[in-house]
Amino acid sequence: MKRALLFAPLLLPLPACAGTQANDGPSLAKRPVEGRFDVAPPAPVVAPPGPLPTDLAGRLARWESDGAAGQQAFAAERSVTASLVSAAAGAPVASERWVVAQQAISRLTAARAPVTGALADIDRLYIERSVDEQVDGLPDIYALRDRLADLVSTQDAVIEALSAQLPG
Structure with a gap:
């Protein structure tokens, strides 16, 4: 008898479960209200960025002329x-001709200093304006930065090619 009383509480919930299965539950x-939020947010x-601020126009013009001057100096030194x-x-390495050629490569590298300096300055300006979220003029700044970076990349390739011709 005591065993039957122990299982009696377990039998009581069963009819309730069976009753809900027989009825149609909620669908x-x-x-319709659930589809209300299926629209993409606007x-x-x-x-868009505005025009280049007037205080930066002079700096960009100076960097562009520095780039042109550096390219001219590089071109003049290149043939020599x-x-x-x-x-x-x-x-052989450390011979007179080798040393003279190494010095010429050093002069060629130094001749492009205005270009690399202008590129460093414009990189700094671009980063500062991006961090400060000042987008006005960024397309102009980036366009000049891209031109200067192309010049430096081309000059790097020339210097590497010349350096590769020398032993050691």
Whole structure:
């Protein structure tokens, strides 16, 4: 008898469960109110960058002229350096011709200082304005930065090619 009383509480909930299964429960289908939020949120409106501020126009013009001057100086040194490197191509390391060619490559590298300096300055300006979220003029700044970076990349390739011709 005591055993039957122990299982009696377990038998009571069973009819309740069986009763709900016989009845139709609530539908799990999507209700009309649930589709209300299925719309994409509107895209945030971001104003395009404005024109270049007047205080920056002079700096960009100066950096552009520095880049042009550096490119002219590089071009002038390039032919001299190329002939000296060609003359030292078969010379042993630390010979007179080799040293003269290495010095010419150093002068060629120094001749492009205005370009690399302008690129460093414009990189700094671009980063500062991006961090401060000052977007006015960024397309102009980036366009000049891109031109200067292309010049430096081309000059790097020339210097590497000349340096590769020398032993050691």
